Amino acid sequence: MTTATGDVWLPFPADEIDGLPDTFRYRQWDGEDEFPADPAPCVFYVTPYMKSSEVTLRPLAAMPALRIVQTLTAGVDHVLGGLGALRPGVRLCNARGVHDASTAELALTLVLASLRGLPGMVRGQDREEWRGGFYEALADKSVLIVGYGSVGAAVEDRLLAFECGRITRVARSARDSAHGPVYALADLPRLLPDADVVILSTPLTDATRGLAGAGFLGRMKDGALLVNVARGPVVDTKSLLAELESGRLRAALDVTDPEPLPAGHPLWHAPNVLITPHVGGSSTAFEPRAKRLIARQLTRFAAGEPVENTVLVTE
Template sequence: MSALTPAHPSGTGAHRPKAVLVMLPRAFREQFGPAEHDRLHTLAQVDEPVHLTRLDTAEAHARLAEVEVLITSWGCPPLDAEILDHAPNLSVVLHAAGTVRALVTPEVWRRGIQVSNCADENAIPVAEFTLAAIIMAGKKAPFIATAARTGRAAWTDYRKTFGPMTNLDTTVGIIGFSKIGRRVVQRLRTLEVSTLVYDPLVDPEEIRAAGARPAALGEVLRQASTVSVHAPALPSTRHMIGAAELAQMADHATLINTARGSLVDTAALETECASGRLNAILDVTDPEPLPPGSVLYDLPNVMLTPHIAGSQGNETLRMSRNVLDELQRYATGQPLRSAVTATELEVMA
């Protein structure tokens, strides 16, 4: 049980709001074990069944009529006017996952409902995965492993095929000084590398304070031997890494994408990787998954993973525990630590 849990949660300054959980069964099983159940029931009034998977049934409408708190995760439908009309007392949505972009509609803001998410907690495993990918990209390990397994290159040909195999004194480029991008920059300080960051919306002094150097996108692409993408998926960022941008990258450089597939022009990346000039480590693609005919599946200089960089397994407990901390803050009249506003959501992932 968290140290934040009061000995008498229903005492002075606290109340036990009515709550219901809305998420996929798998998310519920992974994120709410016995300890989380106990704490949930300590902090809130929760009827059986504790969690719902749909909000368009008579049972859901009856539960929504009473709830003050929605605890959501993967699988919760968008909270539109039709759903919210059945929840006249709803005051706060606590999302036990990362982005709330597909969940929160303008109607949520219009009704003055507070929203909290767990983007900070979900950023931790993504940053860890990205750091590992950067290190492995420097050594060309994923590509050499594939080539060795398939016999596509002789042992002595690896350097010629994939380029230098080192992380020492290399330059790493970070596109997007987001929650994840910041954590990656922080972790890169353990390596002997130079870090360039492109993010036109961030004060350059913030980037310098983190131990990196702010740079224009072209400079990042030209100088970095590894480029990692961490920008949000917005209409303005779609295909921000296209044919012209990829053409600026150095021979044998590696593009890493653990953000959103739409940030990269897939066709342009296929062309560069098929030529052998660039390498790629992709946890996300556009579309996702790739069509069966994509050349990226079979290229030895491409590593594909099925969107696993974010919280998996018991890593998701970071998020449910944060939600329970937020529930306690709400119940005791404290500000939410991970609150999201309509303005922030416009530029968030």
């Protein structure tokens, strides 16, 4: 078996990642203006984290030896536009599993904060107002998870401790899971009216872009909460604004469209919405899990074994 060699570009210093094979030359690059070396010998490119598509894609056209592009995000929509510059046979791998714990924690945080009225309490604290009252619990609520990949499953694992009345799972196609049946996207029209909380954790694809549009939102019950920890364009912002401004729905959004949300955008001041600045994966849980994935992938690659999490292969 031939051992893989060549340059590997990493966003972290190689000496901070345990278990890296010693057959590669490691170059650190996290999106800086200057490249760390000639991109031509690079065979394995781990993309910078939370950088723009323009930055991430910049070296690709100069990497003729490239065999693996490894993102540190679960979604890969930000790199798809640069794959046309690559030769056939290059594998694009995502970071499935790396963000599960962090994103699931934030999803639960958004649900609980919204139901218990924490945004209003924080504003009350700023004004020295005691905002007592009777608030909603997650207990007994019907929760619909739209996007039942590793993040969606991690969300359910954490919901189980909260005595929800019902948890329903939806993915691209129907299947069984350890916790029960997973329904197809086509089943959403009949599932949405029964959900008190709808959590979006689906990847952004042609099938999910604008998924939560006027029809989707219109089928949600009065007073329901929409939580988006997926991608901003999964929700149609104009349709959501109409529902929020009418007071019929509530929302908690870690992602928006557009993003970053510009100053003056009406979503900032819409009623019944809690917004966090796309921090679902950006926690202390990210780096150790990302480094373990990188070491595992490079060990397999060096040994000539199939890498994990292949999303597509260039043609």
